[in-house]
Amino acid sequence: MSAPKNDPYAALRIKEFNIFLLVRFALVFGWSMQFIVIEWQVYSLTKDPLSLGLIGLMEIIPALSMALFAGHIVDQREKRNLLALCIALFSLISFGLFWITSPEVTESWSTQHILYAIYGLVFFGGFLRSFFGPTIFSLVALIVPKRIYPNAATWSSSTWQMASVLGPATAGLFINWFGVHHTLMVVFGLVSLSFLILQKIKRKPILNPKIGEPVFQSLKEGLNFVFKTKAILGAITLDMVAVLFGGAVALLPIYAQDILKVGPEGFGVLRAAPAVGAFLTMLATAYLSISKKAGIKLLAAVFGFGVCIIVFGVSTIFWVSVVALFFSGVTDGVSMVIRQTILQIKTPDHMRGRVSSVNSMFVGSSNELGAFESGITAKWMGTVTAVVFGGTMTLLTVITTGIVSPAFRKLDLTKDLEDHQKD
Template sequence: MTPEPPVETQISLARHASFQRFWGARVLSSISFQMLAVAIGWHIYAITHSAFALGLVGLAQFLPMFALTLVVGHVADRYDRRRIAAVCQALEALAAAVFLAGTLGGWLSAPVIYVLAALVGAMRAFESPSISSLLPSVVPRSELPRATAWSTSAGQAAQILGPAAGGLLYGLGPSAVYLASAVAFIAAATLVWSIPLRTKPAARAPVTLESVFSGIAFIRRQPVILGALSLDLFAVLFGGATALLPIFARDVLQTGPLGLGLLRSAPAVGALAGTIWLAHFPLRNRPGVAMFGGVIAFGVATIVFGLSHSFVLSLVSLAVLGASDVISVVVRLSLVQLRTPDEMLGRVSAVNALFIGTSNQLGEFESGVTAGWWGAVPAVLVGGVATIAVALLWIRLFPALAQTETLEEPKGVRTA
């Protein structure tokens, strides 16, 4: 009979298996969302031929996230984060099924797409902080920087596979994308439901007005975290070009749905390479300087993409954009997870998710509006220049971020 491994080894193996389920759930959920994004973007542009309509999809996803921010953080801190994420993913699968039924039935109009996009946005609002704040319960805090990089790689891998798969499946018809997305969401929900936790959820404290706003108050008292969140928000808000990719794919680069899928995958290719590098060589010294450098490189890559009329150069510039952006993502997530008490992590992660949603979904709306005014190419160029300007301004506004030496908070300076 084979002897049982030592208790420490069993615990380590259990943590490894838990993280594998966590990573797999993130990949599948992100793949589903990315496939939906490709299908929705191409579908709405095919119906309306309007850049403004593309922006409205981002706005429809952002509004419920904004409205629910304070609620979702409290929910993540008071209830089992695994169950919250699984239920949200199941409801996202339901939304994909409605997209499928509407396509097959011929009644999927632009207003229906906006409503379904808002439903998906609401579910992502609950899912995002629950998943983010779940990680410290899966791995020890000492392993969080490396685990955060690998967790980020899950999203980047999905952003490579999801858009490419979405574009390829869209060639068979939008119904194929919606069906595949629903199936992947269900698989993600099954995985996250089965994750065993190292620690139990914290006891449910009474809900007060102070506790509802405590996540925002905590961030305001932490200039390093506030600087990182706001820098990432404004950089992606002004520099995000992904909402306009259907226009570039169809009108500028003269490619089809598969080309659109490849363009949407390109930033994730660069980001995945960056996360793998950061997983093996974590940022330990001067993470703030690395973050500012990444944001400036993000702006430069955005400008190159806006000027490009070559499909290959566009892919390369988007890959560089993704590699630059991942530095900001890993630094921001690591700062939040390492400098926030676990009992507040859900509320702080919810505010973090709002910043991300503002930069992504509201950024898509901003890109759609400016492209409607000036055209797609000028909108991207102005956004890239604005991103660089924001980074230079933030160096002056948040010197603590620029000067921070480590991701972990120095001993003796925690602000409760």
Template structure:
């Protein structure tokens, strides 16, 4: 099934551009976090980097969804890649000339967050138009595998190259941004279905919110992921763990950032070959609970190897939830609404990741680094139990097939 997917030229170009864009993003994020901690030595400021990336996603949620449904999605992604390239150049020049400080990093994070606000829903909306629906779950898993490869390679490469200087990392990011733009430009326009530009009304703007609200299983899946990662994630605090708990340098931080993606890559490759066929709901809830337990182990570990294993397990368990959630959304959403629905989904993802980083930095400044992650991991397990009560039909969901529900 994977080989048949890769024979589709437009999907292949999309796949390559996604890898390049994700590599660029991950390399920049690990170096930006390291530079911020070098400058301020503050867990709170690490959280502020995540908040700066989340604010544009929150402010532009309804706008980006409508844009993705009304305009050429390929061109939108090209503009987003160009925005990431511009941020990389800005960071490179600022580092070379010595004026890159706390405020400049936060400004770059805000600009990066703006590009990502448009990029994520547009990517999610474009992919289903490039492959037949019969292979969509496999394409989603394959796409996730490519992204996770980039999530692995990006931080590790960035951490090692940083020893040659941050400007070198940012320069390589800029070059990869160029390749991402070129691959996007090669996507054939006739591969995507024609976009029907419905009139802009208040109802059409909020259609994505209404659509998800009326599909309780989709709402339960994305909100479970939101709160689980919001409280259970420890990404923002990895520079602190690397330096003060595990006593490793930037190379160690790069490996820590890569570890969750290693676990996610293994699972995504497996699911691309053997997609989930039954007990979808139970597998999702179980994987999120195990994600919380693995985070708990990471928080208490003082051994670098054990920390890497625990983080890899968080990525593996999270990937099960990701594939279930994305498949539910894409299979049940009409193409004309995918941009708006994906935008709402993106705000949930952004809240769980970027807002979660701010939450981690804030609670770490209150309770300490290790206690804050222990509290968050415990909260994740409690959320699973609560969501089972709130969304009983979700845990009993058997298969990833479209359901008949009101719009």
């Protein structure tokens, strides 16, 4: 039976989409736990802010170098099996980290060798990361009808955020209760579970009419589409710069251990706070449309994000810091929903892999590049100054964009969404 118009649960009425959400939840929950454990372990071993920045650098180098090629491959391949292969390879990384942190290895290897092994596995994960985003983005469009793409994007992003909420908090608690090694065993189990659940989704048709197209011609077509579609280009560029300079979360181990002195449990709460805010915002957008005057709303959201980062940077009170991070997540959630809606409704089916890859280069990889930038500036300026600097640069970016691009300020998605409802 067809879902009613404007039904906030439209996508959830599709069985395979619910299975997809379970896969995404288990995968992101495990991935976010793993990243938190790596951050904690690396800083515990080194006590050096730069070592946290290097985690981001090790992931962004392969993610950026492979992003466009990954998008081409995704558009040429069957999506369900490609995602299964990515998850299987990711499970090897999780098992490798579990093994490296075992007592046998930590007692016989030097700190330097352990760090090299961690960075090496993160580097391998960067290659996989370049495939995950385009594959998931493309698979959603093959599971749900076109008319409910925006609703599916909201629920998919909300599931990602919920897993991002629970993952860091759980990681902080588990590090304290069971230690790093056994927490990574849980991560391996979650990744394996996501692989098993995925098998309940049927293989999907390949909609690309240009199978076998030369790779460089394919990449050029994808880039040209993004740069000619001003709404997409403006949204992802603004978000990229904001995330790049607002990457304060990369320095949370320093705040938890040395500034706020709240230990692993507090670290988990700090790490989860932005995701809680973003998750609640995304749930609200399933009921409340933000398509009208989307451009000015996106500018306001990113400006608010910058203010929250500055407040967090100067705070020495734990709960003030938590609240600041929570509202940074609220504003980031608005930005994410607007950006994902633009991508879903303006991207042709046969180009979803390539467009999503360009988006991951701009936005997804800027998280890791932002982590590296934060580590470098913290090393040079000090931790607090680095965070305040990043928030200030975010504010300047929003102001500049608003002044030089009046067309972006006037961006409105209402008509686009109405046209999709008619399809």
